[in-house]
Amino acid sequence: MADTIISSTKASDTGAVPLPPNSIIVVLGASGDLAKKKTYPALFGLYRYGLLPKNVKIVGYARTKMDDADYKKRISSYMKTPTETIETQLKEFLEMTSYVSGQYDQDEGFIGLTKHMEELEGDVEERYRLFYMALPPNVFIPVAQHLKKNCYPEPGCARIIIEKPFGHDLASSRELQTALQPIWTEDEIFRIDHYLGKEMVKNILILRFGNEFFGAAWNKNHVSSVQITFKEPFGTEGRGGYFDQFGIIRDVMQNHLLQVLTMIAMERPVSFSAEDIRDEKVRVLRAMPIIDPKNVVIGQYDKSLDGTKPSYHDDVTVPKGSRCPTFAAIVMYIKNDRWDGVPFILKAGKALDAAKVEVRVQFKDVTSGIFKDIPRNELVLRIQPDEAVYVKMNTKLPGLTMKTSVTELDLTYKRRFSDLKIPEAYEALILDAINGDHSNFVRDDELDASWKIFTPLLHYLDENTDIVPAKYPYGSRGPAFLDDFLASYGYARELDGMYQWPTTKVNGNL
Numbered sequence: 266m267a268d269t270i271i272s273s274t275k276a277s278d279t280g281a282v283p284l285p286p287n288s289i290i291v292v293l294g295a296s297g298d299l300a301k302k303k304t305y306p307a308l309f310g311l312y313r314y315g316l317l318p319k320n321v322k323i324v325g326y327a328r329t330k331m332d333d334a335d336y337k338k339r340i341s342s343y344m345k346t347p348t349e350t351i352e353t354q355l356k357e358f359l360e361m362t363s364y365v366s367g368q369y370d371q372d373e374g375f376i377g378l379t380k381h382m383e384e385l386e387g388d389v390e391e392r393y394r395l396f397y398m399a400l401p402p403n404v405f406i407p408v409a410q411h412l413k414k415n416c417y418p419e420p421g422c423a424r425i426i427i428e429k430p431f432g433h434d435l436a437s438s439r440e441l442q443t444a445l446q447p448i449w450t451e452d453e454i455f456r457i458d459h460y461l462g463k464e465m466v467k468n469i470l471i472l473r474f475g476n477e478f479f480g481a482a483w484n485k486n487h488v489s490s491v492q493i494t495f496k497e498p499f500g501t502e503g504r505g506g507y508f509d510q511f512g513i514i515r516d517v518m519q520n521h522l523l524q525v526l527t528m529i530a531m532e533r534p535v536s537f538s539a540e541d542i543r544d545e546k547v548r549v550l551r552a553m554p555i556i557d558p559k560n561v562v563i564g565q566y567d568k569s570l571d572g573t574k575p576s577y578h579d580d581v582t583v584p585k586g587s588r589c590p591t592f593a594a595i596v597m598y599i600k601n602d603r604w605d606g607v608p609f610i611l612k613a614g615k616a617l618d619a620a621k622v623e624v625r626v627q628f629k630d631v632t633s634g635i636f637k638d639i640p641r642n643e644l645v646l647r648i649q650p651d652e653a654v655y656v657k658m659n660t661k662l663p664g665l666t667m668k669t670s671v672t673e674l675d676l677t678y679k680r681r682f683s684d685l686k687i688p689e690a691y692e693a694l695i696l697d698a699i700n701g702d703h704s705n706f707v708r709d710d711e712l713d714a715s716w717k718i719f720t721p722l723l724h725y726l727d728e729n730t731d732i733v734p735a736k737y738p739y740g741s742r743g744p745a746f747l748d749d750f751l752a753s754y755g756y757a758r759e760l761d762g763m764y765q766w767p768t769t770k771v772n773g774n775l
């Protein structure tokens with residue numbers, strides 16, 4: 266195997282300012298599932314690789330009453346220690362952590378938090394604090410207000426990480442932004458969408474703009490359609506009451522998949538700086554008209570065909586008669602010179618036949634004449650699981666005939682980069698926030714533009730009670746008419762399906 270040539274962008278390319286030694290990271294909602302499953306394991310991963318600021322301290326804050334032992338047991342419950350070395354590192358990491366209990370809507374708790382942080386910081390000229398809000402959206406605003414009032418370091422610097430959802434429509438999103446803007450500047454806010462931290466999504470910029478051969482065909486003259494797919498093989502499993510407040514469009518498509526779309530469709534930024542990258546993403550969003558309901562399919566999963574898997578309404582937490590979509594396919598367009606007329610198809614669903622997230626760029630048919638019904642080329646970016654990039658291409662089948670066969674140019678990460686660890690999305694994004702790099706976070710005008718595209722459709726579906734999602738069996742690909750719907754926008758499915766290396770067997774003589 267050839268040597269891997271590793272290049273990198275300089276820190277100065279992004280305009281980022283890292284947090285210095287002796288900074289403090291505060292995890293608000295430290296007793297919750299997000300904190301123990303994602304935030305703390307990500308912080309531990311960064312500690313293991315020496316990527317946290319020197320002498321950093323990590324403070325948990327939540328309403329739950331816990332002593333130090335209970336707190337450390339809770340936050341380490343999802344951290345794996347397969348070796349003695351990692352077990353030792355975990356003990357060291359836990360020594361850096363502490364916990365403060367307090368309410369989210371009262372000054373007293375935050376005053377206590379500040380006192381605890383000052384004791385950890387000691388006598389320093391400037392204080393640097395990163396606040397991670399692993400919290401439900403109903404407390405975003407009061408917590409942000411109390412943090413600024415009681416915990417903001419002066420002199421010093423503070424940053425605040427906010428988890429989605431950033432509202433449930435344009436009006437609620439603007440309400441959140443209006444509440445935050447007077448107290449936190451845009452430079453201090455990091456709106457986290459964990460899909461922007463996934464290795465393959467971060468790789469899109471390099472693939473597109475670091476390889477000349479992609480650029481020539483990356484336009485309406487050569488691309489037939491772009492399909493971005495999100496599949497989960499399980500249903501709500503007792504969390505239907507929470508999911509029902511949002512549905513699959515708000516939960517996955519307006520944020521995660523739309524972010525991927527902007528990375529696929531954006532023009533080349535003038536630099537790797539956060540603002541240059543996000544400027545190009547916003548230009549894509551502003552060129553997108555609101556979604557036409559006739560370009561939308563919604564579905565809701567029913568019992569599996571063998572009866573062993575439940576329907577959405579079998580989840581006792583789901584409201585009776587709910588019309589909440591657990592599946593949607595949406596066709597979107599970008600009205601600019603590069604993409605005008607190319608359908609961007611977003612698909613997302615729960616209780617489907619596989620677990621995968623991928624981007625599938627399908628190119629147009631080759632010129633007719635010497636070939637008859639030769640399959641289309643496709644570029645596929647598998648975001649998860651098993652990160653990969655592969656190109657479906659036609660080649661001559663070995664032998665004395667001119668028969669063709671579809672084969673692949675394949676880059677599967679776990680084979681090509683077997684000696685490198687792919688970081689977790691939360692590790693990458695928390696590190697970006699520590700370094701002050703906004704490139705992979707959502708800007709306020711970007712959020713506003715995305716809600717402008719989706720809000721009319723969401724209100725249309727919410728208000729028209731006669732619109733009922735099509736049923737599809739648990740474990741299927743979605744509603745039965747999905748293939749016909751996609752075909753009506755020119756998508757040819759003959760190349761679709763879970764990717765694997767094919768084995769071509771030729772029977773008989775050559």
